[in-house]
Amino acid sequence: MTLTESVYLSALAAFLVSGVAAQTAPQYGQCGGMGWTGATICPANWSCIVTNEWYSQCLPGSATTTTVATTTVATSTVGTGSTTASSTSTASGGSATLDPGYSFVRSVEAPTFHQYLESQVLGTASPAVVGDYTNAAQYQVVNGQLIQNAGGTSLYAVVQPPANSTVKKLGVSWSRTPDTLGSFVFSGDSLEWSSPTVPRQQTNAWLVCPSGSAQLLPDINLGAYDYMTPAGCSDTTLNAYTGATAVP
CATH class of the missing domain: 2.80.10 (Trefoil (Acidic Fibroblast Growth Factor, subunit A))
Incomplete structure (x- = not known):
């Protein structure tokens, strides 16, 4: 593979990844989490809220925190x-x-x-x-x-x-x-x-x-x-x- 071909493939891969990330997840859909490769942007007036390290979800309203508190x-x-x-x-x-x-x-x-x-x-x-x-x-x-x-x-x-x-x-x-x-x-x-x-x-x-x-x-x-x-x-x-x- 030539240097030109290598540069082209790297740029194409980066473009495809950014394209997936730029897609909009549906309302109440998954928008993040460990290993998640789908859309990470929520619809207008919705926020991507962390449920746990494996799952984040599009929920209505503006985000004030992205942490999950657990107690006894x-x-x-x-x-x-x-x-x-x-x-x-x-x-x-x-x-x-x-x-x-x-x-x-x-x-x-x-x-x-x-x-x-x-x-x-x-x-x-x-x-x-x-x-x-x-x-x-x-x-x-x-x-x-x-x-x-x-x-x-x-x-x-x-x-x-x-x-x-x-x-x-x-x-x-x-x-x-x-x-x-x-x-x-x-x-x-x-x-x-x-x-x-x-x-x-x-x-x-x-x-x-x-x-x-x-x-x-x-x-x-x-x-x-x-x-x-x-x-x-x-x-x-x-x-x-x-x-x-x-x-x-």
Whole structure:
């Protein structure tokens, strides 16, 4: 190979590499990480956010940091099973990065499509609400308990007992002690609740209802799904989502 040919091939290789790097990654697409050779530029008003050394992702908003913070873990035991609640790491411009073994939980029906399950006062024992993806909490189901990872502390979903036989929806709140009324389970990716003392027509039927604080409350629906919906409420199901971060 002549010197001229060698120079030409080197220049061509550099051009091809720069061309790949100059391409724009899609929204929520990969944009970096160890060994990544694809596009590294995000669309306008999106930023390439580091999830870990192997993966960076295009997320909405301007970047304020490109680091991922990790902290200690706390272990809680429920019955004969156990769950490890690790404090979540934050990827700027979106939600916390999903920890291994956990899921986000979100509504999948209009008008609350992709509103995420969380605490009314974030990370605390307070009423359950559905809200913006940037505040999405993370969950496991262990021995029938729906457990929220609240920054390394386990919070349990507690269902309000029915006051009488005419009640058609039950409120849900977060507590530091386990629920004793019924059991949660993920059936596929659908979050279901049942109780031997509370009859239900459909175990995965949920309602989202307004509250006095202008937040939306997820309630257990004791009636038929999408039939005789209480005034102001909407029918939905709550489903697990295991993407790296919560998305709109």
